[in-house]
């Protein structure tokens with residue numbers, strides 16, 4: 001039978017439930033268990049696809065084309081196994097399902113209520129992945145903080161669920177904060193006590209407390225927390241601030257979180273955790289032999305969470321190359337023909353980020369002109385690739401006012417155009433070209449060399465595309481389309497001839513980079529940037 005672990009948060013938000021969940025999952029996986037993590041978010045959007053990145057950071061896209069919370073990216077990067085639509089559920093989706101059932105007459109004249117109908121639907125969703133038979137353990141992360149009005153139905157659903165599956169088959173891990181009061185020189189346990197009391201009020205006794213802290217918890221503090229929160233002392237887990245999120249699994253191992261969890265779930269400890277590759281990754285991450293400065297040109301750079309997967313992909317690729325990648329955030333709206341040189345000089349590579357809408361578009365074009373003309377490694381992702389096509393159209397092919405029809409519907413040269421199937425789309429949510437599609441790479445291209453094969457699959461999230469009417473012009477002038485979707489011939493990759501590294505990808509390689517499998521395009525981009533740095 002599948003065992004269920006719930007992870008709740010107390011005291012404040014942003015304690016890193018996603019990283020704790022992913023770290024625990026990693027440890028359980030490393031002991032031979034089949035584990036997955038799902039996230040339940042208490043907001044009413046059906047999915048985060050329609051949210052501005054300023055709200056919740058990047059929108060992560062799964063293989064099956066679900067637009068999801070960025071925590072799913074952490075789950076995949078840690079576990080190296082794909083997630084799916086079933087791994088991210090929102091209040092909006094729960095209500096949508098219940099309301100659809102009401103319209104179908106499924107409730108037989110009953111009054112439809114939060115309890116039992118919404119809580120039943122939440123519980124049904126808790127079980128979906130567990131019932132697939134693919135997992136021994138399902139970790140469910142509940143978004144929000146205990147005490148939030150909107151989290152209440154989830155907490156109640158957890159209470160009922162635990163009663164239904166019986167003891168030993170589920171457990172609750174509560175993540176809390178132990179603040180340090182500098183004036184008193186003390187760590188304080190009271191907020192944790194209050195937060196556990198609140199959970200108790202809702203009928204849930206947490207089994208394990210993971211305590212975020214800036215200072216080590218001594219035995220006295222651990223005893224105090226255990227006593228006042230009704231848990232064993234070995235169930236008080238210290239989670240001290242770590243230099244990197246990738247250290248957290250090892251810190252949790254040291255605290256024996258995995259052992260405590262397995263004992264409470266009555267599962268055999270099996271083998272000792274097998275973390276050789278993880279440790280060697282950390283070794284390379286922490287002992288770089290060089291450093292490169294890469295500019296990330298984007299419109300949401302004030303909020304690095306907006307580019308989470310890109311930043312993590314640089315960490316993976318940096319470790320592979322034993323180089324520290326220093327990412328410098330450059331707001332694209334600030335770049336003009338007059339200041340691009342000043343703002344970009346000294347960088348060893350430039351990545352132009354994905355995005356939507358007009359703001360910052362011209363700045364991205366300027367950045368690309370500069371790196372193309374100066375042989376500085378360039379990597380364009382999605383909108384970044386589209387900008388590279390526009391830039392080349394304007395400045396090399398001489399197509400005056402060439403643009404994407406997203407930015408200028410009246411452009412005389414729509415080198416980037418809305419995809420045919422998108423033209424009839426009315427609704428915004430979940431309607432882009434989403435998820436994994438195959439791509440055939442041209443033999444002899446740089447892309448083929450980087451991937452080491454000709455058939456690849458990558459994830460997408462866009463409405464606009466390279467306009468194939470211009471294919472020959474681009475090819476003849478040296479911006480080579482080298483990756484195509486085999487079914488409909490959409491251009492998925494462009495690369496510039498006679499440039500050390502100039503690659504644009506219509507897909508999102510950053511969504512597939514993991515600790516175990518750093519992405520080849522990022523690895524080669526970082527390597528090219530290192531080569532450029534050495535020549536300076």
Ligand code: GLN
Pocket residue numbers: 353354355356357381382383384406461462463464465
């Ligand atoms: N706005 C562009 C499109 O819809 C690019 C999207 C993106 O960068 N994810 O095609």
